[in-house]
Amino acid sequence: xxxxxxxxxxxxxxxxxxxxxGLLLAIAIAVLAGACTPAERPALRVASHVxxxxxxxxxxxxxxxxxxxxxxxxxxxxxxxxxxxLASGEVDGAALTFDEVLRLQAKGTDLAVVLIFNxxxxxxxxxxxxxxxxxxxxxxxxxxxxxxxxGALMLHKALQAAELPHGAITAVPMTIxxxxxxxxxxxxxAVVTYEPLASTLLVAGGELLFDSSQIPDTxxxxxxxxxxxxxxxxxxxxxxxxxxxHFRALDHLRSNPADAGYRLAIRLGGDGPTAxxxxxxxxxxxxxxxxxxxAHGAPRLHAVAAELLAxxxxxxxxxxxxxxxxxxxxxxxxPPNGQRTR
Numbered sequence: 001x002x003x004x005x006x007x008x009x010x011x012x013x014x015x016x017x018x019x020x021x022g023l024l025l026a027i028a029i030a031v032l033a034g035a036c037t038p039a040e041r042p043a044l045r046v047a048s049h050v051x052x053x054x055x056x057x058x059x060x061x062x063x064x065x066x067x068x069x070x071x072x073x074x075x076x077x078x079x080x081x082x083x084x085x086l087a088s089g090e091v092d093g094a095a096l097t098f099d100e101v102l103r104l105q106a107k108g109t110d111l112a113v114v115l116i117f118n119x120x121x122x123x124x125x126x127x128x129x130x131x132x133x134x135x136x137x138x139x140x141x142x143x144x145x146x147x148x149x150x151g152a153l154m155l156h157k158a159l160q161a162a163e164l165p166h167g168a169i170t171a172v173p174m175t176i177x178x179x180x181x182x183x184x185x186x187x188x189x190a191v192v193t194y195e196p197l198a199s200t201l202l203v204a205g206g207e208l209l210f211d212s213s214q215i216p217d218t219x220x221x222x223x224x225x226x227x228x229x230x231x232x233x234x235x236x237x238x239x240x241x242x243x244x245x246h247f248r249a250l251d252h253l254r255s256n257p258a259d260a261g262y263r264l265a266i267r268l269g270g271d272g273p274t275a276x277x278x279x280x281x282x283x284x285x286x287x288x289x290x291x292x293x294x295a296h297g298a299p300r301l302h303a304v305a306a307e308l309l310a311x312x313x314x315x316x317x318x319x320x321x322x323x324x325x326x327x328x329x330x331x332x333x334x335p336p337n338g339q340r341t342r
Contacts, residue, residue, distance in 0.1 A: 042072040043238035044229060047082040048095040049075070049176070050267055052195050052278045053118030053221045056253065057095070059263050060245035063252075070238040071245075078175040079146070086111075092229035093239075098220040098301065099150040099308050105326045111224040112327035113301070115243055116290050120219035122281025124150070124212040125198045126158045128190040129183070133207045135162030138169055141189035144182050147173040150219060153311045154192045158210040195278040196268050213281065218304060227327065239332045247287055247334060287334050294330035301328055 048054045060066040061073055074091055076082045082094040087109050095117060096104075105111055128134075132141060135158060145151040159166060172188050179197060182188045183206075190209065193201065202208060212219050223243075229235040253260040261272030268275040285293065293300055305325050 040069075042068070043070050043232065043234035044093065044225075044242065045072045045074055045091040046093040046095065046223070046225075046242065047074040047076050047085045047091045049078050049082055050196065051095070051221065052123070052264075052268065053282055053284065054095040055264050055267055056117075056246050056249035057242065058267055059252075059260065060249040062263060062266065063249070065248050066242060066245035070234075071242045077177045079148075080175045086224070086226070089226075092235065093223060093225035095221065095223055097148070097150050098222050098304060099148055099153070101222060101224045101326055102305055102308060103148065104224070105324050110227055110326075112227050112230065112329055113222045113294070113298075114225055114239065114329055114332050115223035115246065116285050116293055117221040117223065117246075119217060119283040119285065120194075120212040120221070120281065121216055121283055122211045122213035123198070123279075124154055124192070124194045124219055124281075125208055126154060126190060126192050126210040127198060127201050127206040128209050129188075129207075130205055132190050132209070135159075135164075135209050138162055138190060138209070139164055140168065142170045142172050142187070144172045144174050144179050144188040144191035144193075146175060146192070150308070151192050153215070153218070153308060154210070154212070156311055156314070157215050158192075161210060161214070195281075196270075199274075199278060211281065217300070218307065220301065220304060224326065230332075236332065240334075243332055244334050250284060250286065253284075288336040290333050291330050291336045294328055294333070298328040 046057070048057065057066070057073055058075075061068060061071075066073075074085065076085065079096055079100055082091075082096060083100055083104055085091045086094040086096075087104055087107065098113070101111055101113060126143075128137065128141075132138065138159070139162075143155060145155050155169075155171065156166075159169070172182070174182055174188075176193065176197065179188075179191050179193055180200070183191060183201060183204075191201070225239060230239065249260075253264075257276055258272060261276040265272050265275035268278055302325060
């Protein structure tokens with residue numbers, strides 16, 4: 001009996017300790033399980049490199065107007081990197097030129113254009129180095145240009161204006177993030193480029209030879225989304241939130257440009273006035289204009305697609321003008337409010 005009574009006492013004495021141990025073990029397991037569980041993926045992931053027309057999304061995120069738990073903006077070094085992420089499915093959407101969207105669509109990445117960020121009217125430029133101060137001076141020169149129909153279009157139109165054949169120059173393919181180094185190491189004599197690099201090169205002594213104001217209403221920057229992401233209710237809600245945040249930032253840019261410039265400089269570089277200058281040559285469509293351009297069959301975008309494909313055919317980049325055009329939708333835009341573009 002003595003041993004039995006002793007065991008009972010021991011059990012009575014040890015019960016609180018065992019309960020405490022059990023609680024601590026349960027807490028540890030819960031903590032470890034939480035640590036091993038991957039963070040919940042945002043409903044929408046959108047890739048973007050630095051370009052003035054895209055920066056309103058980032059300003060909206062910085063100001064807390066965009067919930068980063070619902071929409072993740074993935075910063076990239078170039079449009080090429082954004083396209084690679086979109087094609088691989090690592091992101092749900094990307095900020096790109098309409099030409100770049102057409103390229104992805106032609107290679108089998110199904111996309112929907114849901115927003116027009118900007119229309120270039122001077123922001124895309126052909127800039128020459130010292131000694132290349134006219135279009136005629138391009139003869140025999142090396143010209144850095146992105147490997148895209150947009151780059152090809154700018155170069156094609158510039159050579160037309162110069163009355164030079166394509167064989168008169170050497171096109172040097174390069175992404176935007178390689179252009180600054182190529183300019184300074186002497187591997188190119190001129191470059192087809194855009195802001196904010198364009199302003200840097202002009203300040204450094206570059207000569208503006210041609211810009212997109214000479215081919216108006218042709219170069220569009222858009223937001224392209226994989227339709228599969230919009231099959232989810234959370235994806236549709238996240239996209240509507242992103243578009244609403246973009247237009248809220250656009251309203252702030254118009255109503256208080258000095259303050260907006262300071263905030264945009266965080267990614268564009270320089271001070272507020274410098275950041276604002278990178279928007280020169282850009283038309284920023286508001287909600288009303290986006291509805292007009294994206295709804296009712298989007299005839300203007302279809303016409304631009306046909307022109308870009310024609311240029312590709314003319315320079316031998318494709319054998320036929322037939323190519324799939326992405327879906328174009330105004331469905332996710334905020335309701336039109338009657339405002340007009342500036």
